[in-house]
Amino acid sequence: MVELAEQEGMEPVEARKVLGIDVTDQVAVKVEKLDVIYRTSYEKVPTFKSALKRMGKGERVVKEVLALHDVSFEITHGTVLGIVGHNGAGKSTLMRAIAGILPPSAGRIEVHGRISTLLALGVGFNPALSGRENVMLGGLAAGLSREEVNERYQVIADFAELGEFIEMPMRTYSSGMFSRLAFSVAVHMEPDVLIIDEALSAGDAKFKKKAAQKMDELMGQARTMLLVSHALGTIKEMCNDAIWLDHGRLMGRGDPGEMVDAYLHHLDVGDDATAMEDL
Amino acid sequence: MSSTTPTLSANAVERARQSAEVRVFEPHKVGLPPMRRYFKDMWARRSFANELSRAEMRAAQTNTFFGRLWLVINPLLLAAVYFLLVGILSGAALTPTKFAHLLVTLFAFYFVSNCITGGATSVVKGSKLVMNQAFPRALLPMSAVRTALRRFAPTLIVTGAIMVLVHVPLGLGTLMAIPSFLITMVFGAGMAMLFGTLQVYFRDTSAFLPYFVRIWLYLSPVIWTAEDMVGKKFDLPIIKVNPLYPMFVTYNDALIMDKISAPWMWAAASGWALAAFIGGGLYFISREREFSVRL
Ligand SMILES: Nc1ncnc2c1ncn2[C@@H]1O[C@H](COP(=O)(O)OP(=O)(O)OP(=O)(O)O)[C@@H](O)[C@H]1O
Ligand SMILES: [Mg+2]
Numbered sequence: 172m173v174e175l176a177e178q179e180g181m182e183p184v185e186a187r188k189v190l191g192i193d194v195t196d197q198v199a200v201k202v203e204k205l206d207v208i209y210r211t212s213y214e215k216v217p218t219f220k221s222a223l224k225r226m227g228k229g230e231r232v233v234k235e236v237l238a239l240h241d242v243s244f245e246i247t248h249g250t251v252l253g254i255v256g257h258n259g260a261g262k263s264t265l266m267r268a269i270a271g272i273l274p275p276s277a278g279r280i281e282v283h284g285r286i287s288t289l290l291a292l293g294v295g296f297n298p299a300l301s302g303r304e305n306v307m308l309g310g311l312a313a314g315l316s317r318e319e320v321n322e323r324y325q326v327i328a329d330f331a332e333l334g335e336f337i338e339m340p341m342r343t344y345s346s347g348m349f350s351r352l353a354f355s356v357a358v359h360m361e362p363d364v365l366i367i368d369e370a371l372s373a374g375d376a377k378f379k380k381k382a383a384q385k386m387d388e389l390m391g392q393a394r395t396m397l398l399v400s401h402a403l404g405t406i407k408e409m410c411n412d413a414i415w416l417d418h419g420r421l422m423g424r425g426d427p428g429e430m431v432d433a434y435l436h437h438l439d440v441g442d443d444a445t446a447m448e449d450l
Numbered sequence: 451m452s453s454t455t456p457t458l459s460a461n462a463v464e465r466a467r468q469s470a471e472v473r474v475f476e477p478h479k480v481g482l483p484p485m486r487r488y489f490k491d492m493w494a495r496r497s498f499a500n501e502l503s504r505a506e507m508r509a510a511q512t513n514t515f516f517g518r519l520w521l522v523i524n525p526l527l528l529a530a531v532y533f534l535l536v537g538i539l540s541g542a543a544l545t546p547t548k549f550a551h552l553l554v555t556l557f558a559f560y561f562v563s564n565c566i567t568g569g570a571t572s573v574v575k576g577s578k579l580v581m582n583q584a585f586p587r588a589l590l591p592m593s594a595v596r597t598a599l600r601r602f603a604p605t606l607i608v609t610g611a612i613m614v615l616v617h618v619p620l621g622l623g624t625l626m627a628i629p630s631f632l633i634t635m636v637f638g639a640g641m642a643m644l645f646g647t648l649q650v651y652f653r654d655t656s657a658f659l660p661y662f663v664r665i666w667l668y669l670s671p672v673i674w675t676a677e678d679m680v681g682k683k684f685d686l687p688i689i690k691v692n693p694l695y696p697m698f699v700t701y702n703d704a705l706i707m708d709k710i711s712a713p714w715m716w717a718a719a720s721g722w723a724l725a726a727f728i729g730g731g732l733y734f735i736s737r738e739r740e741f742s743v744r745l
Contacts, residue, residue, distance in 0.1 A: 297578060308505065312495065313583060314495060340509070
């Protein structure tokens, strides 16, 4: 593990306080011997009709995918943890398990504090409803009160800069507009633990800059963050700790620079510029 | 764009309390999550179910004047069709009371049917949210029940008007329509959860539903009354095994006859409702953590 103060170019981090108690060194997320198994059928859409047909043939088409195996780690409040690994390594699965969306098949996850997620698998939005309604619904589902969401609403809308589109059904949004709103919601929910899965490159150049600034600001507040990205430069730059997953197993944990190097070495692509680029 | 900066940390103490909160996720062997925690979470997020229902009704424009009007006119027309049909086929006298019975029970049936069809699609429709956020999933079918209730509300005006028009006796018995409807609502909530789960596993469930609902309508005392059946070929004990039978009989007795149904009728209605609610609820909650990998 890397000490915060040793990290080069990092501002001294202010203490994170909960009820006036400094929680900087307290556990934020603890994952113990985590296994996640997906059980899925080959059918694209499961139907009663196909189930009947299968029963006639006496076959069972359930495939088990061991997406995570024996993963254990612990992070304290204030950590910005980068997660690297190849496609299908289990990064998104790990994030969804920590967010409480996917139940563990074995092991245990402990989360201290409120989580906000910005996940890659489509944002939590209903396309038939307007941006404003979706922000409200997302906030209420996350456990905020109506007043709390209203308090944040203007900031979220202003940050996303969607203009009058905020009142339009979200099916009329471009994908960039979608991710702008998703990013804005996630960072303004004042979570104790913020999970971002490959969503930093949201939007155009201008918004990207704004998003990066917001991330810096959040890091200044010593928020706990889990960051999944294939933009390895971003991981090196933003994180003060990192883990490397490979085929559902935890390969290493430590300094982001070292982890990224180890991962790249493993992939055998070298410290190539394209792998570092924030695409 | 507004230039005011709202204060974000107005509720600092509350937020700090939440921060101190610890969540533990463990494998589920028996299938049910810790129930007290579950209901506490559900209660705390009830405004989510309300808001979802409200937003969906806004999107479907059911909350406009003509939207509401349609909610009333549609069953009204249907009631007229059945009224004529039954009259012609059975050759029985077409009394205003009969029409009143047909109408009020048809409205009640529509409510149950809306719980079923709305509940069935509730989880799949909310898939984006289910995939991205952890919250008690039972809020989704509950929101569908709220929508069904909202669609039922405007029909009460017609129910009232028709009761006055056909001079149904009004009295203490009439008030029993309230507990009767509440029982039906509990039943509807159970059905919403049951079909919400089924739809996740069998995506063609909602395709079968129209037929299922239609048959259920014919088997329920809506286009016929319990009295009609006496001495008829179809007056089989099996017809009374229908959960909607005691519910609609008590409802009809109360609204149209100003009569309190027999205790066993109430017991049967409550029994069915509780069984549906607990059964549907346990089925839903024991499966809901699998939804995120199934959607
Ligand atoms: N719903 C699902 N059903 C079955 N298997 C799944 C499901 N989602 C993911 N998997 C499998 O689990 C493994 C881990 O997937 P995951 O999405 O966590 O990878 P990832 O590290 O996020 O990859 P990427 O970098 O492409 O986002 C993969 O082998 C994938 O095929
Ligand atoms: Mg992923």
